[in-house]
Amino acid sequence: MLSGIKQKAIVGKDGKIELYTTELPEGTIVEVIVLVEQPTEEDETTYLLKSEANKKHLFKALENVEKGNLIYVDLDEYEKNSI
Numbered sequence: 636m637l638s639g640i641k642q643k644a645i646v647g648k649d650g651k652i653e654l655y656t657t658e659l660p661e662g663t664i665v666e667v668i669v670l671v672e673q674p675t676e677e678d679e680t681t682y683l684l685k686s687e688a689n690k691k692h693l694f695k696a697l698e699n700v701e702k703g704n705l706i707y708v709d710l711d712e713y714e715k716n717s718i
Contacts (some may be wrong), residue, residue, distance in 0.1 A: 644652050683689045
């Protein structure tokens, strides 16, 4: 009969992986399978659209751009006036 133990570990110096368990007595023969987590690369748009509030805000901003409802700011002029 097979049973399993699942735990996360971090690869250490020289590729060493240590697993700790009190469930197995010393001398038990085990077979180890290593599954590597791949980092998920999520683009910024997908990240921002996860939140319903962000999604509404972004779509409203797109709607404003399409309608020409834009505010232009001259940053050089703004800097001069804010000093």
